Amino acid sequence: MASLLCSALWERNTLEKAHNFLTTWKSFPLVLENYVSNTFASSSYFENIPSFNPQTGQLYAHVPLSTPAAVDSAVLAAEAAFKTWSKTTRAERSKYLQRIAALIQENRELFAVWESIDQGKTLERARVEVDRAVSNFSYFSTYILHEESSVRMIDGVALTYEHRSPAGVFALISPWNMPLYLLTWKIAPCLAFGCTAVAKPSEVTSMTALLLAEVIRQAELPSGVLNIVFGDGATTGSALVKHAKVKGISFTGGTATGIQIRKDAAAHIYKHLSLELGGKNPTLVFDDVDLEKAVATAAMAAFENQGEICLCGSRIYVQSTIYETFVKQFTSFISENYKLRSKVGAVVSLQHYQKIRSYLLLAEKERGTFQLGSIPEEYPKAGYWIEPTILTGIATNSRIMREEIFGPVVAIAQFEGEEEAIELANDNPNGLASVLLTRDGARMRRVGERIEAGLVWVNCWLVRELGTPFGGMKNSGVGKEGGAYSRDVFTNVRTLHLPSV
Ligand SMILES: NC(=O)C1=CN([C@@H]2O[C@H](COP(=O)(O)OP(=O)(O)OC[C@H]3O[C@@H](n4cnc5c(N)ncnc54)[C@H](O)[C@@H]3O)[C@@H](O)[C@H]2O)C=CC1
Numbered sequence: 001m002a003s004l005l006c007s008a009l010w011e012r013n014t015l016e017k018a019h020n021f022l023t024t025w026k027s028f029p030l031v032l033e034n035y036v037s038n039t040f041a042s043s044s045y046f047e048n049i050p051s052f053n054p055q056t057g058q059l060y061a062h063v064p065l066s067t068p069a070a071v072d073s074a075v076l077a078a079e080a081a082f083k084t085w086s087k088t089t090r091a092e093r094s095k096y097l098q099r100i101a102a103l104i105q106e107n108r109e110l111f112a113v114w115e116s117i118d119q120g121k122t123l124e125r126a127r128v129e130v131d132r133a134v135s136n137f138s139y140f141s142t143y144i145l146h147e148e149s150s151v152r153m154i155d156g157v158a159l160t161y162e163h164r165s166p167a168g169v170f171a172l173i174s175p176w177n178m179p180l181y182l183l184t185w186k187i188a189p190c191l192a193f194g195c196t197a198v199a200k201p202s203e204v205t206s207m208t209a210l211l212l213a214e215v216i217r218q219a220e221l222p223s224g225v226l227n228i229v230f231g232d233g234a235t236t237g238s239a240l241v242k243h244a245k246v247k248g249i250s251f252t253g254g255t256a257t258g259i260q261i262r263k264d265a266a267a268h269i270y271k272h273l274s275l276e277l278g279g280k281n282p283t284l285v286f287d288d289v290d291l292e293k294a295v296a297t298a299a300m301a302a303f304e305n306q307g308e309i310c311l312c313g314s315r316i317y318v319q320s321t322i323y324e325t326f327v328k329q330f331t332s333f334i335s336e337n338y339k340l341r342s343k344v345g346a347v348v349s350l351q352h353y354q355k356i357r358s359y360l361l362l363a364e365k366e367r368g369t370f371q372l373g374s375i376p377e378e379y380p381k382a383g384y385w386i387e388p389t390i391l392t393g394i395a396t397n398s399r400i401m402r403e404e405i406f407g408p409v410v411a412i413a414q415f416e417g418e419e420e421a422i423e424l425a426n427d428n429p430n431g432l433a434s435v436l437l438t439r440d441g442a443r444m445r446r447v448g449e450r451i452e453a454g455l456v457w458v459n460c461w462l463v464r465e466l467g468t469p470f471g472g473m474k475n476s477g478v479g480k481e482g483g484a485y486s487r488d489v490f491t492n493v494r495t496l497h498l499p500s501v
């Protein structure tokens, strides 16, 4: 049976209907329910975490704080389901994934509307992310059908081959910036490769995970294969990570949390770990660029999803010969094209708003220049809105240039030549992504191959092919996901050696 809340939300698939619903709903605020063993469980015995609509600042939902005992039940459900799910054929798993993809697609607007309300992003951005959630399932549904195993003959003496088996129950823990997109980036490969899961979305943005649970129910996925528990990191996430029956963890989120998870998982050395953490990504702009195109690419990299994407290019280094012109064109491009509300959404929470604001206060203290934007008020009256902000005159060793702000704030500095550009790009503990803007083909490789980042985009940004290795270097995490890299996360491999007879 669908949960009461899911049934109520299901038809509210336009912004207008959703807003009417929020103003008339009697049992306000909405209370989410865990989904375990294909059943929505009552949350009445949990404490609640208040969840706010970032665009209005109003309390609108309550997220249950699942206890370690609730986590344990979900893990046991996943463990029981693993016995059969791990033995299903690839074709069967593929069929379920395709069904899930189709159901999300059918309800695209429902997911987009509630993602936008829950996270603060624009509806347009939310639609892009729902489409990507669909692709996550459809990509892995076909990937597994074409998988090949490597077979080698050694000197005619022995035949060896790789045999893989699903690793077991996984903890899938996702952040608040792209809630459905990133949760499904974990769920789809996990299920495709024969594992079962307990997924925990961020307590700040849990709504689309609840809707996903309803899709899973409608898809008739066997009981216990995917369980969704709600809650925070300290109680719920931590119990999940430490659970002895959890054989692996796929996590996306802040670096400090990643370090904690690595410590908590260390006691069980067998746990597979894939940690995709923060970034402070450089955009390098060389003086041979087509300026108009370079400005548009750097703008998208800086401000998409109000800068709340770990891949955002939040420090831009421009070759000194075109620095002044670039700053001028970039600023006017942003003020014309990145309007608050229509293109740039609200930031996710009051806590995050104040974190971003603290960096803007620091910029003022350090006498940086606000080419665009200003310091927002400390306690916003209606929603967590921060104007796209462009800073110049910030020292390259300032915390503003070194730490992940994760909001609509970008700082621009200059460099003289290629060596300095590479040095500045690499002078950071993180190494997730980077953007290289140049028309010089040789430089694309010469510089691109020296940037310490898991992802280097040349004259583009966030171009994704789901089979490529996705993840960072340095403090930006361990492990890669995507195609065969996801297979490595979710399976155990053994090499069989068969001697000639
Ligand atoms: N994708 C990314 O790279 C993201 C980066 N961040 C960065 O991290 C900063 C902090 O944001 P937070 O909301 O604190 O993100 P976070 O890293 O604490 O949250 C991500 C997820 O981890 C869970 N979690 C937290 N502590 C845990 C623990 N000990 N064990 C297991 N799960 C745990 C949370 O409940 C959430 O589901 C942000 O300001 C931003 O700079 C935040 C979200 C996403």
Ligand SMILES: O=C(O)/C=C/C=C(\O)C(=O)O
Pocket: 175, 177, 178, 182, 185, 252, 253, 276, 308, 309, 310, 311, 464, 470
């Ligand atoms: O997989 C992608 O295309 C994007 C991923 C983005 C993140 O992991 C993030 O912002 O945390």
